[in-house]
Amino acid sequence: MEKSKKQIIKEASAKLFRKKGFNATSMQDIAAAVGIKAASLYNHIGSKQELLKELLFNIANAFTSGMNDIEASTLSNIEKLEALIDLHVDLTITYRDSIALITGEWVHLEEPDLKNYLKLRTQYEAQFLNILSACKKSKHIDKNTNIELALYSILSSLHWLYSWYNKNKGVSKIELAKQLKVTLLKGVII
Amino acid sequence: MEKSKKQIIKEASAKLFRKKGFNATSMQDIAAAVGIKAASLYNHIGSKQELLKELLFNIANAFTSGMNDIEASTLSNIEKLEALIDLHVDLTITYRDSIALITGEWVHLEEPDLKNYLKLRTQYEAQFLNILSACKKSKHIDKNTNIELALYSILSSLHWLYSWYNKNKGVSKIELAKQLKVTLLKGVII
DNA sequence: GTCTATAGGCTGATAGAC
DNA sequence: GTCTATCAGCCTATAGAC
Numbered sequence: 001m002e003k004s005k006k007q008i009i010k011e012a013s014a015k016l017f018r019k020k021g022f023n024a025t026s027m028q029d030i031a032a033a034v035g036i037k038a039a040s041l042y043n044h045i046g047s048k049q050e051l052l053k054e055l056l057f058n059i060a061n062a063f064t065s066g067m068n069d070i071e072a073s074t075l076s077n078i079e080k081l082e083a084l085i086d087l088h089v090d091l092t093i094t095y096r097d098s099i100a101l102i103t104g105e106w107v108h109l110e111e112p113d114l115k116n117y118l119k120l121r122t123q124y125e126a127q128f129l130n131i132l133s134a135c136k137k138s139k140h141i142d143k144n145t146n147i148e149l150a151l152y153s154i155l156s157s158l159h160w161l162y163s164w165y166n167k168n169k170g171v172s173k174i175e176l177a178k179q180l181k182v183t184l185l186k187g188v189i190i
Numbered sequence: 191m192e193k194s195k196k197q198i199i200k201e202a203s204a205k206l207f208r209k210k211g212f213n214a215t216s217m218q219d220i221a222a223a224v225g226i227k228a229a230s231l232y233n234h235i236g237s238k239q240e241l242l243k244e245l246l247f248n249i250a251n252a253f254t255s256g257m258n259d260i261e262a263s264t265l266s267n268i269e270k271l272e273a274l275i276d277l278h279v280d281l282t283i284t285y286r287d288s289i290a291l292i293t294g295e296w297v298h299l300e301e302p303d304l305k306n307y308l309k310l311r312t313q314y315e316a317q318f319l320n321i322l323s324a325c326k327k328s329k330h331i332d333k334n335t336n337i338e339l340a341l342y343s344i345l346s347s348l349h350w351l352y353s354w355y356n357k358n359k360g361v362s363k364i365e366l367a368k369q370l371k372v373t374l375l376k377g378v379i380i
Numbered sequence: 381g382t383c384t385a386t387a388g389g390c391t392g393a394t395a396g397a398c
Numbered sequence: 399g400t401c402t403a404t405c406a407g408c409c410t411a412t413a414g415a416c
Contacts, residue, residue, distance in 0.1 A: 023213035104294040152354040153347040160346040179336045187377025
């Protein structure tokens with residue numbers, strides 16, 4: 001199946017939004033990247049805002065879906081944590097450019113999309129925290145550990161994975177996931 | 191000593207740049223926040239770009255200075271790592287709003303500032319990596335650990351600390367630093 | 381040091397020819 | 399489905415009165 005023109009435009013937008021930011025990217029920039037004039041873009045898309053919205057919700061839905069699968073699985077709590085790291089590695093590699101938008105560009109969503117996006121994100125974080133909480137209950141995490149801080153710390157690293165991955169393309173997906181599990185879960189110092 | 195008007199403008203800008211992004215913040219927004227008209231801003235500052243530049247280099251220089259002090263100290267390698275976490279916690283609390291700009295808004299710097307900014311950042315990361323490398327050599331970090339990935343992971347968490355700190359103001363600086371050292375260095379799982 | 385007025389440029393989006 | 403032409407609005411920054 002061939003890529004639709006809309007898909008080509010979305011991918012070019014993701015690359016530009018990532019590099020220059022949503023506001024600093026003009027419709028002319030996007031049009032130039034796909035080889036047409038700015039006015040012609042509107043035969044394929046409704047607005048610049050629509051581009052941002054679709055890119056962000058594609059990613060958010062993929063995370064939600066992956067999280068739900070993991071939550072419903074019969075994996076142990078620790079295995080669920082590991083599966084979440086695999087999920088982030090997978091999506092980082094699959095979505096490359098557009099995943100970069102989740103760290104900052106979502107603020108440019110307009111309502112009601114912004115509210116809906118944040119709802120998905122909050123829900124995701126709550127599910128993640130639940131798994132950490134279960135690990136604490138089953139004594140796999142120390143009772144004195146602040147799991148809210150641990151959650152934030154793990155997610156920060158996973159969200160910024162794309163920036164590291166682009167500089168280290170030599171590392172295989174499997175090796176990357178393995179090393180991340182050690183670093184994020186078991187720590188650095190012996 | 192009273193705050194200069196320029197300082198007030200810089201602080202208002204930091205807050206707005208953080209919330210809406212550099213490009214989405216207009217001079218009118220900044221002027222309104224300090225209670226004057228946009229044109230009057232130019233009695234105190236040269237340009238919008240100058241605001242961004244000064245905010246970012248204030249932070250970058252503080253990090254560079256702190257890193258150099260730690261590097262030149264007689265602390266052990268592990269203690270240096272802990273001191274770096276203290277440094278990030280300190281600067282996050284001291285600079286609150288403007289520190290948020292280092293995660294994304296630096297891309298809007300113009301040359302040659304952009305190049306100089308990235309030089310400071312690269313240098314900082316190299317010094318950080320050196321300390322991790324020394325820990326590996328002294329067997330405080332396992333020989334199979336990928337310290338580049340560990341560096342990236344630790345820095346991601348520390349860079350995003352401001353977003354967590356703002357939601358958890360109840361936590362004291364000392365307690366925060368202590369918990370971060372556990373989470374980032376010794377890991378989450380027992 | 382503030383204001384009003386305005387220059388000059390860029391923006392997202394539309395209209396209509398082909 | 400592409401183009402040219404254009405609109406209406408916003409932007410940063412400057413000029414000059416007070």
